Amino acid sequence: MQFQRGDKIEVYKxxxxxxxxxxxxxxxxxxxxxxxxxxxxxxxxxxxxxxLDGKGTHRLPQDSLKPVDQP
Amino acid sequence: MAEKTCPVRKTVIxxxxxxxxxxxxxPKGRRISEQILHLTEEIAEGAGGAKHLSAIDSLIEEYFDDxxxxxxxxxxxxxxxxxxxxxxxxxxxxETKNCPSHDCGKLAPSPCQMACPAGIDIPTYLSLxxxxxxxxxxxxxxxxxxxxxxxxxxCTRPCEMMCVRARIDTPVAIKFLKAFAAExxxxxxxxxxxxxxxxxxxxxxxxxxGPGGLSAAYYLAMMGYGVKVIEAxxxxxxxxxxxxxxxxxxxxxxxxxxxxxxxxxxxISYNTRFGKDITFKELKLEGYNAFxxxxxxxxxxxxxxxxxxxxxxxxxxxxxxxxxxxxxxHAPGKHVVVIGGGNVAIDAARTSLRLGAQKxxxxxxxxxxxxxxxxxxxxxxxEEGIEFAFLTIPKEIVGENDMITxxxxxxxxxxxKKGSDRLAPxxxxxxxxxxxxxxxxxxxxxxxxxxxxxxxxxxxxTRRGTIEVNHASMETTMPGVxxxxxxxxxxxxxxxxxxxxxxxxxxxxxxxNNIPQPRMPKLPIRYNIESPIEISASRKxxxxxxxxxxxxxxxxxTMFQQVxxxxxxxxxxxxxxxxxxxxxxxxxxxxxxxxxxxxGIDALEFGYMxxxxxxxxxxxxxxxxxxxxGACAANCENKAIVIEExxxxxxxxxxxxxxxxxDIQYCEECNxxxxxxxxxxxxxxxxxxxxxxxxxxxxCNNCQRKLSAKINVxxxxxxxx
Numbered sequence: 001m002q003f004q005r006g007d008k009i010e011v012y013k014x015x016x017x018x019x020x021x022x023x024x025x026x027x028x029x030x031x032x033x034x035x036x037x038x039x040x041x042x043x044x045x046x047x048x049x050x051x052l053d054g055k056g057t058h059r060l061p062q063d064s065l066k067p068v069d070q071p
Numbered sequence: 072m073a074e075k076t077c078p079v080r081k082t083v084i085x086x087x088x089x090x091x092x093x094x095x096x097x098p099k100g101r102r103i104s105e106q107i108l109h110l111t112e113e114i115a116e117g118a119g120g121a122k123h124l125s126a127i128d129s130l131i132e133e134y135f136d137d138x139x140x141x142x143x144x145x146x147x148x149x150x151x152x153x154x155x156x157x158x159x160x161x162x163x164x165x166e167t168k169n170c171p172s173h174d175c176g177k178l179a180p181s182p183c184q185m186a187c188p189a190g191i192d193i194p195t196y197l198s199l200x201x202x203x204x205x206x207x208x209x210x211x212x213x214x215x216x217x218x219x220x221x222x223x224x225x226c227t228r229p230c231e232m233m234c235v236r237a238r239i240d241t242p243v244a245i246k247f248l249k250a251f252a253a254e255x256x257x258x259x260x261x262x263x264x265x266x267x268x269x270x271x272x273x274x275x276x277x278x279x280x281g282p283g284g285l286s287a288a289y290y291l292a293m294m295g296y297g298v299k300v301i302e303a304x305x306x307x308x309x310x311x312x313x314x315x316x317x318x319x320x321x322x323x324x325x326x327x328x329x330x331x332x333x334x335x336x337x338x339i340s341y342n343t344r345f346g347k348d349i350t351f352k353e354l355k356l357e358g359y360n361a362f363x364x365x366x367x368x369x370x371x372x373x374x375x376x377x378x379x380x381x382x383x384x385x386x387x388x389x390x391x392x393x394x395x396x397x398x399x400x401h402a403p404g405k406h407v408v409v410i411g412g413g414n415v416a417i418d419a420a421r422t423s424l425r426l427g428a429q430k431x432x433x434x435x436x437x438x439x440x441x442x443x444x445x446x447x448x449x450x451x452x453x454e455e456g457i458e459f460a461f462l463t464i465p466k467e468i469v470g471e472n473d474m475i476t477x478x479x480x481x482x483x484x485x486x487x488k489k490g491s492d493r494l495a496p497x498x499x500x501x502x503x504x505x506x507x508x509x510x511x512x513x514x515x516x517x518x519x520x521x522x523x524x525x526x527x528x529x530x531x532x533t534r535r536g537t538i539e540v541n542h543a544s545m546e547t548t549m550p551g552v553x554x555x556x557x558x559x560x561x562x563x564x565x566x567x568x569x570x571x572x573x574x575x576x577x578x579x580x581x582x583x584n585n586i587p588q589p590r591m592p593k594l595p596i597r598y599n600i601e602s603p604i605e606i607s608a609s610r611k612x613x614x615x616x617x618x619x620x621x622x623x624x625x626x627x628x629t630m631f632q633q634v635x636x637x638x639x640x641x642x643x644x645x646x647x648x649x650x651x652x653x654x655x656x657x658x659x660x661x662x663x664x665x666x667x668x669x670x671g672i673d674a675l676e677f678g679y680m681x682x683x684x685x686x687x688x689x690x691x692x693x694x695x696x697x698x699x700x701g702a703c704a705a706n707c708e709n710k711a712i713v714i715e716e717x718x719x720x721x722x723x724x725x726x727x728x729x730x731x732x733x734d735i736q737y738c739e740e741c742n743x744x745x746x747x748x749x750x751x752x753x754x755x756x757x758x759x760x761x762x763x764x765x766x767x768x769x770x771c772n773n774c775q776r777k778l779s780a781k782i783n784v785x786x787x788x789x790x791x792x
Contacts, residue, residue: 002443002494008683019533021541025541026591036227044493049567051185053182053682054173058542
């Protein structure tokens with residue numbers, strides 16, 4: 001999935017990426033907005049900045065995210 | 072109770088239920104429970120102090136006194152279990168006054184503050200700006216970010232992405248309001264450093280004078296540490312100085328804010344490359360107790376196309392922008408092609424134009440909608456005459472002798488590759504073409520330069536080539552060495568680097584004082600809750616996001632003058648007043664439910680309260696249906712929605728927005744204050760013919776009862792027979 005700035009997402013699973021830290025387990029199930037996608041080379045492996053509702057802004061591996069369907 | 076309920080709230084509920092149940096029959100146990108409940112309620116309301124938790128610990132121990140009955144010991148065990156497991160959350164509530172789960176309603180944070188990687192208390196400073204208190208606003212911002220002016224001009228503003236006002240119309244222009252306040256405070260000579268602690272005898276070395284390094288330096292200096300910053304460049308600011316062009320961020324803005332940091336005693340050694348001009352060993356001998364690495368990501372990726380290494384006029388954008396920032400103002404060529412789709416590509420293109428290039432094109436292999444650059448930057452580039460070649464894959468840089476003549480490209484189409492739902496650009500056979508060029512600038516990304524870092528031999532690097540840290544503390548795998556910014560995240564945002572620098576400063580302080588590091592990044596601190604500004608519902612709804620005045624295009628194509636000219640003062644004050652004050656209203660929706668489902672009135676059209684599926688919001692609609700019954704206000708834990716009676720008027724307000732305003736009516740018999748006529752009619756409908764005889768008169772309950780009794784005695788006497 002390619003994420004764009006402003007996309008609504010859900011952290012739907014833990015990532016096996018080395019960048020996934022233990023405290024991020026608390027984010028699973030949270031909804032949020034992509035605030036800074038991979039800004040240079042559209043790399044699916046890049047960590048992207050996500051603002052999670054009530055959890056703050058973090059850089060997460062993309063494989064932990066899925067888009068939230070808009071109505 | 073749900074497992075995810077905040078443990079502070081969980082403790083309040085547990086103790087309240089225990090006390091109410093009457094099960095705590097031992098007077099001593101009951102007294103201890105009441106005292107712990109009182110202290111925990113204060114923590115849940117943001118009134119907890121540094122000694123609250125130790126006081127609770129001591130009280131819990133009293134449950135286990137020798138003669139205590141089993142019920143006391145059981146209660147003590149349960150409370151001890153909750154507090155030991157979640158001590159960090161209790162401490163966080165006391166220190167930050169922030170409950171991210173929203174369970175402790177008064178501490179529910181605003182989405183903008185939670186979105187800010189530096190955790191700036193946005194609603195507080197917007198309120199201050201709305202009131203014209205710019206210097207105070209800057210003081211609030213600098214508690215979390217020592218670069219309010221810089222960020223006011225170039226921040227990627229995740230806060231605005233989460234701004235709740237956007238669910239009604241457009242987000243509040245948080246970024247630029249900050250720039251206005253900083254400029255005004257600086258101009259008024261009111262932009263001041265807060266008092267710093269005395270020198271504590273310990274020294275920290277910061278490698279890199281970018282936003283991350285200088286932020287760490289600022290907070291460490293404030294805590295009383297001696298701070299020296301090692302910088303390879305002859306100027307401060309790192310990427311914000313040499314990577315962001317002056318038409319977006321004037322150099323003076325950086326200089327002025329860096330000067331404020333130097334004023335605290337921070338020493339910056341320019342033209343000093345770590346590992347070359349000064350070594351780790353030498354610095355250790357100088358007595359530095361901890362190191363903070365914020366070297367950024369200054370190396371450009373190669374494009375990997377033919378001709379890339381053949382011509383001197385193939386330049387990487389990072390070097391190009393740096394050379395221009397340091398004074399080389401020669402145009403790269405007459406026909407410049409920039410390869411890439413991010414902000415750096417746009418910056419390189421717009422800079423080339425200002426240096427005199429006749430034609431500048433950006434070649435990007437995907438489509439416009441997939442360009443990662445800020446939409447405003449793309450639009451401004453188009454206004455200035457930059458051309459975009461989308462779905463264009465560069466193949467080869469061609470030329471004669473040392474001179475470039477063009478960039479051979481092939482047209483692409485976006486196709487989902489097997490096993491992926493991601494659209495990838497794929498060349499279309501036979502669709503080759505050449506873009507005329509005499510200079511090619513590559514802007515396809517940067518990485519961290521490891522050169523000179525070998526001295527940190529116990530420090531791990533990630534597979535992405537960045538420094539491995541624990542993000543809660545920004546501590547590397549080498550004891551006493553911390554890192555943040557692009558060196559950790561890869562090329563990212565300025566505000567992330569600032570947030571990381573601040574977090575690292577706190578972690579270095581903990582490290583040097585043998586305090587354990589936190590499990591997860593610290594939550595933003597809610598410093599204050601400013602009183603909301605009173606404003607009418609129609610004004611709140613009709614205030615519009617102002618247009619940014621821009622420099623004229625001719626000047627933009629020729630000079631490095633700042634493009635965004637900034638709002639005037641009136642626009643700034645109005646824009647700040649658009650803030651919905653989400654630090655007071657946590658958008659639980661209870662008011663809407665009570666009004667609609669319990670009272671059957673449905674006067675609150677607050678569609679913005681739904682994060683995922685917002686519907687229509689109109690504060691003006693409330694006055695059409697509202698009967699000022701007060702049910703919404705009575706059910707608002709945060710007192711975000713209130714009923715106030717002043718100067719002969721009754722007002723229903725949501726965070727200062729007047730939703731309904733009525734003249735107060737008085738009892739015709741005794742002059743007591745009455746509910747609204749609409750409310751009396753509502754009650755009258757509910758009570759039917761009981762009040763029929765007095766329905767046309769304005770009477771209080773007392774007088775109504777007396778009159779009803781009189782009428783009943785006269786017309787319906789009880790027949791005792």
